Amino acid sequence: MGIALWHFLRGFTLLYFLSVIIFAVGGWAHAENYNLEPPLVALLLGLLIANTMTIPPWLQSALRVEYYVKLGIILLGATFPITLIASAGAVAIGQASFISIITCVTIYFSATRLFYLDRRQAAVLSVGGSVCGVSGAMAIAAAVGAKKEHIYSTVTLVVIWALVMIVALPFAAQQLQLPPGIAGAWIGTSEFADAAGFAAASTVGKMAGNEESAIKAFTLMKVIGRDIWIGLWSLIWAIIATTVWNKTDQKRKKGVDKGEIWRRFPKFVIGFFLASLTISLYTTTQDSQTFETVIKPELLAPLGALRSWTFIFCFLSIGLSTRFGDLKKVGGGAFSAFTLGVIVNVILGFILSVYIFGNYWAQI
Amino acid sequence: METVRECKTCTYFINHPHALEQALPGFSALSSARGSVRADTGLCQLKETFYVARDSCTDYQNKMLKNAPPGKTP
Numbered sequence: 295m296g297i298a299l300w301h302f303l304r305g306f307t308l309l310y311f312l313s314v315i316i317f318a319v320g321g322w323a324h325a326e327n328y329n330l331e332p333p334l335v336a337l338l339l340g341l342l343i344a345n346t347m348t349i350p351p352w353l354q355s356a357l358r359v360e361y362y363v364k365l366g367i368i369l370l371g372a373t374f375p376i377t378l379i380a381s382a383g384a385v386a387i388g389q390a391s392f393i394s395i396i397t398c399v400t401i402y403f404s405a406t407r408l409f410y411l412d413r414r415q416a417a418v419l420s421v422g423g424s425v426c427g428v429s430g431a432m433a434i435a436a437a438v439g440a441k442k443e444h445i446y447s448t449v450t451l452v453v454i455w456a457l458v459m460i461v462a463l464p465f466a467a468q469q470l471q472l473p474p475g476i477a478g479a480w481i482g483t484s485e486f487a488d489a490a491g492f493a494a495a496s497t498v499g500k501m502a503g504n505e506e507s508a509i510k511a512f513t514l515m516k517v518i519g520r521d522i523w524i525g526l527w528s529l530i531w532a533i534i535a536t537t538v539w540n541k542t543d544q545k546r547k548k549g550v551d552k553g554e555i556w557r558r559f560p561k562f563v564i565g566f567f568l569a570s571l572t573i574s575l576y577t578t579t580q581d582s583q584t585f586e587t588v589i590k591p592e593l594l595a596p597l598g599a600l601r602s603w604t605f606i607f608c609f610l611s612i613g614l615s616t617r618f619g620d621l622k623k624v625g626g627g628a629f630s631a632f633t634l635g636v637i638v639n640v641i642l643g644f645i646l647s648v649y650i651f652g653n654y655w656a657q658i
Numbered sequence: 659m660e661t662v663r664e665c666k667t668c669t670y671f672i673n674h675p676h677a678l679e680q681a682l683p684g685f686s687a688l689s690s691a692r693g694s695v696r697a698d699t700g701l702c703q704l705k706e707t708f709y710v711a712r713d714s715c716t717d718y719q720n721k722m723l724k725n726a727p728p729g730k731t732p
Contacts, residue, residue, distance in 0.1 A: 357686075358692075359688060360692040360693055361692070426695070427688060428685070428687075428688055429688075429693045429695045429696065430695070432691075432693075432695070432696045432699055432708075433695045433696065433697070433699070435699055435708035436699045436700075436708045436709050436710040436713070439707055439708070439709075440707070440708050441706055441707050441708075442681075442682065442701060442706040442707070442708075443706075445682060445685075445708070446682065446683075446684070449682065449684045449685055449687070450684060452688070453684060453687045453688065456688065487688045489688060490688070521695075524695045525695075554697075557697040557698070558694070558695045558696075558697050559694070559695075560693065560694055560695055561694045562694070612687065612688065615686050615687055616687040617684075617687075620683040620684040620687075621683070621684040621687075622683065622684065
């Protein structure tokens with residue numbers, strides 16, 4: 295990872311110590327009354343520390359958000375039946391794709407037609423708001439020739455809205471008394487980043503007393519329905535940039551390369567599928583009694599516990615690495631276009647998750 | 659062996675995750691520089707524009723040449 299091991303160990307020790315405190319708070323008898331769910335506590339504690347103190351370099355070394363969330367997703371795969379992925383994949387892909395396309399188009403055309411933003415900025419904003427946040431924006435940045443300032447605005451808007459959603463979506467789902475599977479699916483189409491979405495899904499799941507359902511629905515929608523297609527989005531925008539925006543730019547044509555689909559494929563998804571397939575195949579060789587008395591408590595439960603720890607490391611790291619002072623100011627046009635997309639995204643996601651596919655997600 | 663004149667060997671091009679996080683304040687918040695979806699996308703510090711490592715342009719400057727001692731060429 296290019297990090298000094300000693301620095302990482304020092305930082306990780308503190309991260310672990312803080313996680314123990316967070317789990318202790320979450321285990322308090324009255325924690326539920328105050329909605330002190332560990333993911334939220336981890337995030338808020340991290341934000342408080344990062345924005346009131348200076349984070350030393352040795353602690354920054356351990357704030358590996360990306361690695362913790364990907365490891366958590368792979369561990370999740372181990373407790374995710376492959377049959378569920380096979381049966382739910384089409385619904386998740388269909389729903390997520392429909393919402394992503396509508397949201398992308400909303401942000402792009404409002405940014406360019408209503409607020410007269412540069413089309414490159416509009417493109418990164420639209421993919422950031424509809425596919426997978428800053429990662430999505432970076433995936434297409436080169437394809438559209440985005441400038442540094444275009445990514446600045448996307449980073450600020452995605453971070454702010456992702457943090458808002460971590461708090462707002464679980465509370466909205468709780469107030470609307472949504473079943474955890476439906477809430478997880480709604481969060482899967484509404485959140486921007488995997489890590490932020492897991493924080494929200496985990497919170498809503500704990501509030502509803504069924505974290506597994508919320509996280510599984512979220513994973514199907516976000517990882518299977520959105521993340522794995524980012525390479526395709528990059529290819530499509532490269533084609534648009536060269537065939538519609540600038541037909542004569544030979545240099546830009548170099549960016550239209552089908553290899554982008556694989557280059558930008560989120561490789562951790564392979565780990566997720568392999569973990570799911572391995573455990574699913576193994577459990578089919580065991581009888582139901584062995585599954586209940588041995589496999590569940592001695593294999594799946596420890597994997598689930600490890601996953602919980604990994605996600606807490608992730609949420610703490612998000613908080614500790616988010617300094618509001620570092621975020622660049624955003625123009626009114628970019629803010630308005632992105633927010634319009636957020637509104638469309640949230641409403642469409644609600645309608646499809648609750649009314650169109652509600653019966654399906656409620657059974658997850 | 660002649661160096662291929664692509665962004666990946668250009669002195670202006672940065673695509674190491676840590677360097678990108680330094681160049682783009684706030685970028686480290688969700689660790690987006692380190693995901694595989696970024697692939698070989700990096701930032702040209704001369705043009706302040708994003709390119710992939712396989713891109714090229716007429717402002718190319720070999721980073722090895724820039725750093726080479728006088729009288730030596732890679």
